[in-house]
Amino acid sequence: MTDVLTPVLTDNWDADRAWTLSSYESRGGYAALRTALTMSPDDVIAAVKDSGLRGRGGAGFPTGMKWSFIPQDNPNPKYLVVNADESEPGTCKDIPLMMASPHTLVEGVIISSFAIRANKAFIYVRGEVLHVVRRLQRAVQEAYLAGHLGSNIHGSGYDLDLVVHAGAGAYICGEETALLDSLEGRRGQPRLRPPFPAVAGLYASPTVINNVESIASVPSIIANGADWFSSMGTEKSKGYGIFSLSGHVNKPGQYEAPLGITLRQLIDLAGGMRNGHQLKFWTPGGSSTPLLNSEHLDVPLDFEAVGEAGSMLGTRALQIFDETTCVVRAVLRWTEFYKHESCGKCTPCREGTWWLTQTLARLEKGQGSEEDLELLLDQCDNILGRAFCALGDGATSPITSSIKYFRADYLAHLEQGGCPFDPMASTVFAVEGASA
Amino acid sequence: MIDSQTRAELEEIAARYPQKRSGLLPMLHLVQSVEGQITPAGIETCAEILDISAAEVSGVATFYTMYKRRPVGDYHVGVCTNTLCAIMGGDLIFERLKDHLDVGNDETTDDGKVTLEHVECNAACDYAPVVMVNWEFMDNQTPESAAQLVDDLRAGKEVTSTRGPRIVTWREAERVLAGFPDDLADDGPAAGPASLVGLQIARQNGWTAPGVSTGSTTGQREDDQ
Structure with missing residues (x-):
């Protein structure tokens, strides 16, 4: 029986100067790299495939399979690009990982690049996290000096250069093809697929793009074996993952557990909902994953079960809201975010997110009518599945799911001619009986 | 006005990449660190170095929210x-x-x-x-x-x-984002309190990944356990 929490990626975060090479190596760091360099690249790919690791950036595509799509007979250079553009509202796992233990990621990058035969790799990190950029820069510098990067790594004949590349503030660049355009020095706008990045990615060359946590999981798989990894988790969602609890729980933070843990278990670990309050709604994996409510406390948090419950596991970004929260205000704010972040390439998303915002803002002010709910659903229907990437789809998730579960909240705004909730009551500094 | 030292650093950024245009985002960060905002002179210099039009550079500079077209405070x-x-x-x-x-x-x-x-x-x-x-x-x-x-x-x-x-x-921060480290990487903690709550609960309960000793970086099994 696996333990409730299984720290692997987070296990050295409490170490003294955990971000340094000496700390990382004193706990066995870079041993997996030396093991991998004695293997054939195909065997490394096979190990990751056999482990059942699925992408930790939200979509859950099998990582080893993604790697095997790289056409090795393509004469162009191969590239590995790490998606460290963590920007999905609620998602806050990769940033603390890179701050505390950047070498876990760097070691994963080297092993993964070796597997796909890339000699150049990039970490595309969002620009708005200065200290994380510093820690990555330092880790890469240390890895070069130790011979983990550069030419003829540890006498293997394998060469790898790694560049830390800071973005400049655009949620859309977390979408992998927009990230590639951005890394090519362009506006970050998604590309039409096919061709997929595995065939024509960065500089139209074969490219693997993986999330930070996916790549950071690779050293543990090489060190302990595919069977070890797949002994954790559920039938089709193997391994461990970081679950990020935020909002109205007593102890928000990072909880690393096998996939399949439930929100009830996690809230219990987090000391329960803040005192005297009850769960109202939550996102399983960021704002683009449809809202769930207290009926879903026992849904196993894996790709399949959350899907069956009508949402998506996403990035395990559990934003938890209690009964003091106005769902209309929450959804309007997310919608304003999608409007701001829509790259403008596809009409349904560019125009649709503006219409959604206007309709929602009217409802939030207690204006409009019940028919506006049908209008919103119709607008969502005209966005979902009609754009190049998933941003527009994500924008519809909070709206359709909130109308499904919290229609009464919307109607209360119309009945009262405004928001019936006190915005002070939901804050962390709320004082009993005070109001904003 | 972009001086010769800044121009040399902009060229250095472009040279980090297999194709130099990939350097544009960090180059614009450097422009901000020197000019305090995105300026026409900065745009022109980037365009010259990358052999693209100033309009193409402007198109990029206006897309990303971290690039500012008005002076930013300290x-x-x-x-x-x-x-x-x-x-x-x-x-x-x-x-x-x-x-x-x-x-x-x-x-x-x-x-x-x-x-x-x-x-x-x-x-x-x-x-x-x-x-x-x-x-x-x-x-x-x-x-x-x-x-x-x-x-x-x-x-x-x-x-x-x-x-x-x-x-x-802000200008010093923008220089780090352009890829010129400031040597402050070792300051501050590894993790804040919230980042560690799950780990601390696991420690208190003796919970680990299967067969793994506490505190190893890649979850390596310990033979003597």
Whole structure:
């Protein structure tokens, strides 16, 4: 029986100067790299495939399979690009990982690049996290000096250069093809697929793009074996993952557990909902994953079960809201975010997110009518599945799911001619009986 | 006016990449560190180095929110008002700071010290409500602590990130983002308190990954266990 929490990626975060090479190596760091360099690249790919690791950036595509799509007979250079553009509202796992233990990621990058035969790799990190950029820069510098990067790594004949590349503030660049355009020095706008990045990615060359946590999981798989990894988790969602609890729980933070843990278990670990309050709604994996409510406390948090419950596991970004929260205000704010972040390439998303915002803002002010709910659903229907990437789809998730579960909240705004909730009551500094 | 040293550094950035245009985003960060904003001279220089048109560079500079077309103060104060932080108090913090500093969104105080902006989710939701100063974390803020924070910044007092080093100026921060490190990587903790709550519970209960000793970096099994 696996333990409730299984720290692997987070296990050295409490170490003294955990971000340094000496700390990382004193706990066995870079041993997996030396093991991998004695293997054939195909065997490394096979190990990751056999482990059942699925992408930790939200979509859950099998990582080893993604790697095997790289056409090795393509004469162009191969590239590995790490998606460290963590920007999905609620998602806050990769940033603390890179701050505390950047070498876990760097070691994963080297092993993964070796597997796909890339000699150049990039970490595309969002620009708005200065200290994380510093820690990555330092880790890469240390890895070069130790011979983990550069030419003829540890006498293997394998060469790898790694560049830390800071973005400049655009949620859309977390979408992998927009990230590639951005890394090519362009506006970050998604590309039409096919061709997929595995065939024509960065500089139209074969490219693997993986999330930070996916790549950071690779050293543990090489060190302990595919069977070890797949002994954790559920039938089709193997391994461990970081679950990020935020909002109205007593102890928000990072909880690393096998996939399949439930929100009830996690809230219990987090000391329960803040005192005297009850769960109202939550996102399983960021704002683009449809809202769930207290009926879903026992849904196993894996790709399949959350899907069956009508949402998506996403990035395990559990934003938890209690009964003091106005769902209309929450959804309007997310919608304003999608409007701001829509790259403008596809009409349904560019125009649709503006219409959604206007309709929602009217409802939030207690204006409009019940028919506006049908209008919103119709607008969502005209966005979902009609754009190049998933941003527009994500924008519809909070709206359709909130109308499904919290229609009464919307109607209360119309009945009262405004928001019936006190915005002070939901804050962390709320004082009993005070109001904003 | 872009001097020869800056031009050389811009060329150095472009040379990091297999195709030099890939350097444009960090190059624009460097322009900001030197010019205090994106300027026509900076755009022209980037365009010359990359052999693309100034219009293409402008198209990129206007796409990303971190690039500013108006002068930014010494301290860019970003209040997260995405849903989670907003609900937890970010909206009230932003209102308080607008009132306290007497500026609107994306405006700078008369002394040129503080530029206030509301920002989107900055991946620190477990520390909500969050304020960023020059893209360093100021975790778990209240309207009072945020007002004190901007007062300290304007008074020239040294301010330290809750999970990082002393706050450098916006221009100095932009230079790091351009890929020129400032040697502050070793300052600050490995992790803030919220990042460690799950790990601490696991430690208290003796929970580990299967067959793994506590505290190994890649979860390596220990033979002697």
